[in-house]
Amino acid sequence: MTIAGLRERGKALLQGLPRDALVVGILVLSSSASFGLGVLAGRDAGQGSGFSITELPLASTTLPAAAAGVLPAGTSPAPAQLPAGGQVVAAKSGTKYYLPWCAGAARIADANKVWFASADDAEAAGYAPAANCPGL
Numbered sequence: 001m002t003i004a005g006l007r008e009r010g011k012a013l014l015q016g017l018p019r020d021a022l023v024v025g026i027l028v029l030s031s032s033a034s035f036g037l038g039v040l041a042g043r044d045a046g047q048g049s050g051f052s053i054t055e056l057p058l059a060s061t062t063l064p065a066a067a068a069g070v071l072p073a074g075t076s077p078a079p080a081q082l083p084a085g086g087q088v089v090a091a092k093s094g095t096k097y098y099l100p101w102c103a104g105a106a107r108i109a110d111a112n113k114v115w116f117a118s119a120d121d122a123e124a125a126g127y128a129p130a131a132n133c134p135g136l
Contacts (some may be wrong), residue, residue: 086115088136090127097122102133 003129014022090097097116098105105113115120119129119136129136 086117088116088119088122089117090114090122090125095126095128096130097127097131097136098133099135102130104130104133 085097088097088106089100089108090113092112092114094108096104097119098108114125116125116127123129
């Protein structure tokens with residue numbers, strides 16, 4: 001079949017359709033395309049994307065000021081402390097430890113959270129890894 005033959009066939013098909021059906025078809029196609037473009041524009045603007053980005057606490061220890069050489073003479077350095085936001089967290093009365101983003105960690109009240117710098121530290125304190133926390 002040649003291009004000229006396809007053109008003649010298309011003309012014959014369009015001439016056989018009622019003019020009202022053609023107008024309705026064009027309206028339906030244009031409104032569908034407009035709706036689809038609106039949805040894409042909304043996603044591009046961040047609306048309805050279905051996810052959010054949150055900051056997770058990082059594990060860090062504070063160095064004693066004496067290590068940096070900034071303590072006045074005759075003062076003893078404060079011991080290094082792990083701020084809230086270590087590598088793993090457990091409940092004071094629990095037996096399992098979790099990564100901070102696991103569902104089990106979210107159920108622990110802030111007052112009952114015990115933070116550890118590593119999984120080894122948590123295990124040394126008598127905690128076991130949670131089975132429902134991927135990555136442990």
